[in-house]
Amino acid sequence: MNWRARGLRPWVWQRLSAVYLALFLVYAAVTLAHLPAGFPAWRAWLASPLGNAAWSGAVLALVLHAWVGLRDVTLDYVRPAALRLGLIAAFTFALGGLALWVLRALFTLEAA
Amino acid sequence: MVEGMKEQGRRTSLSVTPSRPVFLDLRRIRLPVTAWVSILHRISGVLLVLALPWGAWLLIESLSGEAGYARVVAILQGGGAWPALLALWALGHHVLAGLRHLAMDLHWGMGRAASLGSARWVLAADLLLLPLLWGVWS
Numbered sequence: 298m299n300w301r302a303r304g305l306r307p308w309v310w311q312r313l314s315a316v317y318l319a320l321f322l323v324y325a326a327v328t329l330a331h332l333p334a335g336f337p338a339w340r341a342w343l344a345s346p347l348g349n350a351a352w353s354g355a356v357l358a359l360v361l362h363a364w365v366g367l368r369d370v371t372l373d374y375v376r377p378a379a380l381r382l383g384l385i386a387a388f389t390f391a392l393g394g395l396a397l398w399v400l401r402a403l404f405t406l407e408a409a
Numbered sequence: 410m411v412e413g414m415k416e417q418g419r420r421t422s423l424s425v426t427p428s429r430p431v432f433l434d435l436r437r438i439r440l441p442v443t444a445w446v447s448i449l450h451r452i453s454g455v456l457l458v459l460a461l462p463w464g465a466w467l468l469i470e471s472l473s474g475e476a477g478y479a480r481v482v483a484i485l486q487g488g489g490a491w492p493a494l495l496a497l498w499a500l501g502h503h504v505l506a507g508l509r510h511l512a513m514d515l516h517w518g519m520g521r522a523a524s525l526g527s528a529r530w531v532l533a534a535d536l537l538l539l540p541l542l543w544g545v546w547s
Contacts, residue, residue: 312511312514315507315511316511319504319507319508322500322504335478336471336474336475336478336479339471339472339478340472340478343472359461363454363457363458363461366454366455366458367458370451370454370455392461395461395462395465398465398469399465399468399469402468402469402472402473403472406472
Protein backbone atom coordinates (compact mmCIF):
# COMPACT_ATOMS: atom_id res chain seq x y z
CA MET A 298 0.00 0.00 0.00
CA ASN A 299 1.18 3.49 -0.72
CA TRP A 300 1.18 5.04 2.74
CA ARG A 301 1.91 8.44 1.33
CA ALA A 302 -1.40 8.52 -0.50
CA ARG A 303 -3.77 11.02 1.07
CA GLY A 304 -7.03 9.48 2.13
CA LEU A 305 -5.69 6.08 3.09
CA ARG A 306 -4.93 7.05 6.66
CA PRO A 307 -8.45 8.21 7.62
CA TRP A 308 -9.77 5.01 6.06
CA VAL A 309 -7.46 2.97 8.32
CA TRP A 310 -8.41 5.02 11.39
CA GLN A 311 -12.04 4.44 10.56
CA ARG A 312 -11.57 0.69 10.30
CA LEU A 313 -9.38 0.38 13.41
CA SER A 314 -11.69 2.51 15.54
CA ALA A 315 -14.66 0.52 14.22
CA VAL A 316 -13.10 -2.77 15.32
CA TYR A 317 -12.27 -1.37 18.75
CA LEU A 318 -15.78 0.02 19.17
CA ALA A 319 -17.40 -3.24 18.10
CA LEU A 320 -15.35 -5.15 20.66
CA PHE A 321 -16.02 -2.49 23.28
CA LEU A 322 -19.77 -2.74 22.68
CA VAL A 323 -19.67 -6.46 23.35
CA TYR A 324 -17.64 -5.91 26.52
CA ALA A 325 -19.95 -3.12 27.71
CA ALA A 326 -23.13 -5.07 26.96
CA VAL A 327 -21.89 -8.13 28.82
CA THR A 328 -20.72 -6.06 31.79
CA LEU A 329 -23.93 -4.05 31.96
CA ALA A 330 -26.03 -7.19 31.89
CA HIS A 331 -24.35 -8.36 35.09
CA LEU A 332 -23.88 -5.01 36.78
CA PRO A 333 -26.06 -4.39 39.82
CA ALA A 334 -28.36 -1.44 39.46
CA GLY A 335 -27.50 1.80 41.19
CA PHE A 336 -24.84 4.41 41.30
CA PRO A 337 -22.15 2.64 43.39
CA ALA A 338 -21.77 -0.27 40.97
CA TRP A 339 -21.86 1.99 37.92
CA ARG A 340 -19.25 4.33 39.33
CA ALA A 341 -17.07 1.45 40.51
CA TRP A 342 -17.02 0.00 37.00
CA LEU A 343 -15.97 3.25 35.36
CA ALA A 344 -13.44 3.99 38.10
CA SER A 345 -11.85 0.55 37.89
CA PRO A 346 -8.61 0.37 35.87
CA LEU A 347 -10.10 -1.84 33.16
CA GLY A 348 -13.41 -0.03 32.93
CA ASN A 349 -11.82 3.39 32.87
CA ALA A 350 -9.29 2.42 30.24
CA ALA A 351 -11.90 0.70 28.09
CA TRP A 352 -14.26 3.67 28.22
CA SER A 353 -11.48 6.18 27.61
CA GLY A 354 -10.36 4.16 24.62
CA ALA A 355 -13.95 4.07 23.42
CA VAL A 356 -14.22 7.86 23.64
CA LEU A 357 -11.06 8.28 21.58
CA ALA A 358 -12.10 5.66 19.07
CA LEU A 359 -15.58 7.14 18.81
CA VAL A 360 -14.34 10.65 18.17
CA LEU A 361 -11.89 9.41 15.56
CA HIS A 362 -14.52 7.27 13.88
CA ALA A 363 -17.08 10.06 13.88
CA TRP A 364 -14.50 12.47 12.47
CA VAL A 365 -13.73 10.25 9.49
CA GLY A 366 -17.43 9.67 8.87
CA LEU A 367 -18.30 13.35 9.03
CA ARG A 368 -15.39 14.12 6.74
CA ASP A 369 -16.63 11.59 4.22
CA VAL A 370 -20.14 13.03 4.29
CA THR A 371 -18.82 16.59 4.00
CA LEU A 372 -16.55 15.75 1.09
CA ASP A 373 -19.39 13.97 -0.67
CA TYR A 374 -22.10 16.58 -0.36
CA VAL A 375 -20.55 19.99 0.20
CA ARG A 376 -19.26 21.43 -3.06
CA PRO A 377 -17.81 24.87 -2.22
CA ALA A 378 -14.24 24.30 -1.06
CA ALA A 379 -14.20 27.06 1.55
CA LEU A 380 -17.40 25.76 3.14
CA ARG A 381 -15.98 22.24 3.18
CA LEU A 382 -12.88 23.43 4.99
CA GLY A 383 -14.94 25.50 7.42
CA LEU A 384 -17.25 22.59 8.24
CA ILE A 385 -14.41 20.14 8.71
CA ALA A 386 -12.62 22.61 10.97
CA ALA A 387 -15.82 23.21 12.94
CA PHE A 388 -16.60 19.58 13.63
CA THR A 389 -12.96 18.80 14.32
CA PHE A 390 -13.01 21.31 17.15
CA ALA A 391 -16.45 20.20 18.29
CA LEU A 392 -15.47 16.53 18.44
CA GLY A 393 -12.16 17.38 20.07
CA GLY A 394 -13.89 19.45 22.72
CA LEU A 395 -16.44 16.72 23.34
CA ALA A 396 -13.68 14.15 23.78
CA LEU A 397 -11.76 16.34 26.21
CA TRP A 398 -14.92 17.00 28.21
CA VAL A 399 -15.75 13.32 28.63
CA LEU A 400 -12.14 12.24 29.17
CA ARG A 401 -11.78 14.82 31.90
CA ALA A 402 -14.76 13.34 33.70
CA LEU A 403 -13.31 9.86 33.30
CA PHE A 404 -9.82 10.83 34.43
CA THR A 405 -10.99 12.70 37.52
CA LEU A 406 -12.95 9.73 38.84
CA GLU A 407 -11.13 8.70 41.95
CA ALA A 408 -10.58 4.98 42.27
CA ALA A 409 -13.15 3.56 44.61
CA MET B 410 -14.03 23.01 -17.12
CA VAL B 411 -10.95 25.12 -17.80
CA GLU B 412 -12.69 28.38 -16.90
CA GLY B 413 -13.30 27.04 -13.38
CA MET B 414 -9.64 26.52 -12.53
CA LYS B 415 -8.23 29.69 -11.11
CA GLU B 416 -4.53 29.05 -10.73
CA GLN B 417 -2.14 26.63 -12.33
CA GLY B 418 -0.50 23.96 -10.25
CA ARG B 419 -2.94 24.30 -7.32
CA ARG B 420 -6.05 22.27 -6.71
CA THR B 421 -9.03 24.58 -6.54
CA SER B 422 -12.72 23.94 -6.72
CA LEU B 423 -13.88 23.20 -10.21
CA SER B 424 -17.07 25.01 -11.01
CA VAL B 425 -19.05 23.21 -13.66
CA THR B 426 -22.07 24.87 -15.17
CA PRO B 427 -24.88 22.48 -14.17
CA SER B 428 -26.63 21.26 -17.26
CA ARG B 429 -27.17 17.65 -16.23
CA PRO B 430 -30.66 16.45 -15.31
CA VAL B 431 -31.44 15.83 -11.65
CA PHE B 432 -33.83 13.16 -10.42
CA LEU B 433 -34.62 13.34 -6.72
CA ASP B 434 -38.24 12.21 -6.53
CA LEU B 435 -37.91 9.99 -3.46
CA ARG B 436 -41.30 8.43 -4.09
CA ARG B 437 -40.21 7.05 -7.42
CA ILE B 438 -36.58 6.19 -6.80
CA ARG B 439 -36.13 2.45 -6.45
CA LEU B 440 -32.84 1.28 -5.02
CA PRO B 441 -31.37 -2.21 -4.75
CA VAL B 442 -31.24 -3.71 -1.26
CA THR B 443 -27.53 -3.05 -0.98
CA ALA B 444 -28.06 0.64 -1.66
CA TRP B 445 -30.65 0.83 1.11
CA VAL B 446 -28.21 -0.71 3.57
CA SER B 447 -25.59 1.77 2.45
CA ILE B 448 -27.67 4.93 2.74
CA LEU B 449 -29.10 3.79 6.08
CA HIS B 450 -25.55 3.22 7.25
CA ARG B 451 -24.77 6.84 6.43
CA ILE B 452 -28.01 8.21 7.89
CA SER B 453 -27.61 6.23 11.10
CA GLY B 454 -24.05 7.52 11.34
CA VAL B 455 -25.17 11.13 11.11
CA LEU B 456 -27.95 10.53 13.66
CA LEU B 457 -25.44 8.99 16.04
CA VAL B 458 -23.07 11.94 15.71
CA LEU B 459 -25.95 14.29 16.48
CA ALA B 460 -26.67 12.21 19.57
CA LEU B 461 -23.07 12.43 20.81
CA PRO B 462 -23.38 15.66 22.84
CA TRP B 463 -26.45 14.34 24.58
CA GLY B 464 -24.78 10.98 25.21
CA ALA B 465 -21.68 12.68 26.58
CA TRP B 466 -23.78 14.77 28.93
CA LEU B 467 -25.68 11.69 30.16
CA LEU B 468 -22.42 9.88 30.84
CA ILE B 469 -20.84 12.77 32.72
CA GLU B 470 -23.97 13.48 34.71
CA SER B 471 -24.34 9.83 35.67
CA LEU B 472 -20.84 9.88 37.15
CA SER B 473 -21.21 13.13 39.05
CA GLY B 474 -22.89 11.62 42.07
CA GLU B 475 -25.98 9.84 43.34
CA ALA B 476 -28.20 12.75 42.37
CA GLY B 477 -26.77 12.94 38.87
CA TYR B 478 -27.14 9.21 38.38
CA ALA B 479 -30.75 9.29 39.53
CA ARG B 480 -31.42 12.17 37.17
CA VAL B 481 -30.02 10.24 34.21
CA VAL B 482 -32.05 7.15 35.09
CA ALA B 483 -35.18 9.28 35.32
CA ILE B 484 -34.48 10.80 31.91
CA LEU B 485 -33.82 7.43 30.28
CA GLN B 486 -36.96 5.96 31.74
CA GLY B 487 -39.06 9.01 30.98
CA GLY B 488 -38.94 11.43 28.11
CA GLY B 489 -35.50 10.35 27.02
CA ALA B 490 -36.56 6.76 26.48
CA TRP B 491 -37.58 7.02 22.85
CA PRO B 492 -34.59 9.11 21.67
CA ALA B 493 -32.29 6.68 23.46
CA LEU B 494 -34.06 3.73 21.85
CA LEU B 495 -33.83 5.38 18.44
CA ALA B 496 -30.15 6.00 18.97
CA LEU B 497 -29.58 2.38 19.98
CA TRP B 498 -31.50 1.20 16.92
CA ALA B 499 -29.40 3.46 14.71
CA LEU B 500 -26.34 2.03 16.42
CA GLY B 501 -27.57 -1.48 15.76
CA HIS B 502 -27.97 -0.91 12.04
CA HIS B 503 -24.73 1.03 11.85
CA VAL B 504 -22.77 -1.77 13.53
CA LEU B 505 -24.37 -4.52 11.43
CA ALA B 506 -23.84 -2.67 8.17
CA GLY B 507 -20.35 -1.79 9.38
CA LEU B 508 -19.52 -5.44 10.02
CA ARG B 509 -20.71 -6.15 6.49
CA HIS B 510 -18.27 -3.46 5.27
CA LEU B 511 -15.42 -4.95 7.27
CA ALA B 512 -16.18 -8.41 5.93
CA MET B 513 -16.02 -7.04 2.40
CA ASP B 514 -12.73 -5.33 3.22
CA LEU B 515 -11.44 -8.84 3.89
CA HIS B 516 -12.90 -9.83 0.51
CA TRP B 517 -15.69 -11.93 1.96
CA GLY B 518 -19.13 -11.66 0.45
CA MET B 519 -18.05 -9.65 -2.55
CA GLY B 520 -20.01 -11.59 -5.15
CA ARG B 521 -23.40 -10.35 -6.26
CA ALA B 522 -25.44 -13.08 -4.57
CA ALA B 523 -23.41 -12.88 -1.38
CA SER B 524 -23.64 -9.13 -1.08
CA LEU B 525 -27.38 -9.15 -1.76
CA GLY B 526 -27.79 -11.87 0.83
CA SER B 527 -25.77 -10.11 3.50
CA ALA B 528 -27.66 -6.89 2.78
CA ARG B 529 -30.96 -8.69 3.33
CA TRP B 530 -29.64 -10.16 6.59
CA VAL B 531 -28.72 -6.71 7.85
CA LEU B 532 -32.17 -5.30 7.05
CA ALA B 533 -33.91 -8.30 8.58
CA ALA B 534 -31.82 -7.89 11.73
CA ASP B 535 -32.79 -4.20 11.77
CA LEU B 536 -36.47 -5.11 11.87
CA LEU B 537 -35.92 -7.60 14.67
CA LEU B 538 -33.71 -5.20 16.58
CA LEU B 539 -36.33 -2.59 17.36
CA PRO B 540 -38.77 -4.84 19.26
CA LEU B 541 -35.79 -6.55 20.89
CA LEU B 542 -34.38 -3.27 22.13
CA TRP B 543 -37.79 -2.13 23.27
CA GLY B 544 -38.24 -5.35 25.21
CA VAL B 545 -34.85 -5.10 26.90
CA TRP B 546 -35.33 -1.44 27.68
CA SER B 547 -38.65 -1.74 29.48
